[in-house]
Amino acid sequence: MPSFKGVLSATPRGGGGTLVPIPRQVAANLGLKGMPKVQAVIAGQPYRGSLMPMGDGTYCLGVLKSIQEAAGVKQGDTVTVELELDTAPRLVELPADLAKAIARDKKATAAWDALSYTNKKEMSRSLEEAKQSETRKRRLAAALEKLRA
Numbered sequence: 395m396p397s398f399k400g401v402l403s404a405t406p407r408g409g410g411g412t413l414v415p416i417p418r419q420v421a422a423n424l425g426l427k428g429m430p431k432v433q434a435v436i437a438g439q440p441y442r443g444s445l446m447p448m449g450d451g452t453y454c455l456g457v458l459k460s461i462q463e464a465a466g467v468k469q470g471d472t473v474t475v476e477l478e479l480d481t482a483p484r485l486v487e488l489p490a491d492l493a494k495a496i497a498r499d500k501k502a503t504a505a506w507d508a509l510s511y512t513n514k515k516e517m518s519r520s521l522e523e524a525k526q527s528e529t530r531k532r533r534l535a536a537a538l539e540k541l542r543a
Contacts (some may be wrong), residue, residue, distance in 0.1 A: 395435065395476035396420060402457055402469045406448075412462060412469050413454040416445060416477070421453050424479055431484070435476040437465035442480060484511040489521045491530070495538055505541040 398417050405411035414436070416426075424430070426445065432455070434441045439461045445453040455475065467473055488496070496502045506514070517537050524530035 395433075395478045396423065397474055397476040399472055399474055402462070402467060402471050402473060404469055405456075412457045412459075413446070414457055414473065414475055415448075416453040416455060418452060420477065424477070426453055431480040433478055433480040433482075436461055437467050437471075437473040437475075439465045442484075486511065486514040486518050489518055491534055492518065492521055492537060495534060496541070499538070499542065502538055502541040 398420050400414040400417070402412050402414055405413055429444045429446065430453075431444050432442075434443070434455060436455070436457055441455075441458070441461055443456065445455055447453055455477070457473075462468060465473070496506050509517070517540075520533050521530060521537065524533050
């Protein structure tokens with residue numbers, strides 16, 4: 395994996411996010427276009443996500459708080475980043491109750507298949523994080539309603 399050093403910076407539009415700019419030469423070597431999916435190691439922490447085009451021909455990589463905390467780094471710190479394009483399929487393992495409900499509904503199945511990886515991941519995560527069975531039932535119903543809309 396090619397590597398470079400970058401400074402963790404605040405997102406230009408505020409909001410509390412953190413990013414690391416991708417050097418132009420690294421971007422050129424990877425042949426970046428659009429919002430490329432990447433695998434990265436940021437300060438020793440693995441990450442799988444997408445690069446964000448900045449609108450001026452440059453790219454940046456968002457750095458999650460969980461990665462910063464695990465690596466013990468913060469905005470202003472210089473980090474080593476290893477980066478490569480991620481061509482592996484992005485699959486979301488459906489919770490059993492969601493899979494069963496979707497399988498019984500053609501419209502929900504078609505809508506699920508059309509969702510982006512991120513939306514699938516978030517919908518699944520929402521169900522998995524429910525601590526109470528009633529919460530999970532409500533979230534499942536809401537997910538199905540959203541898929542049927």
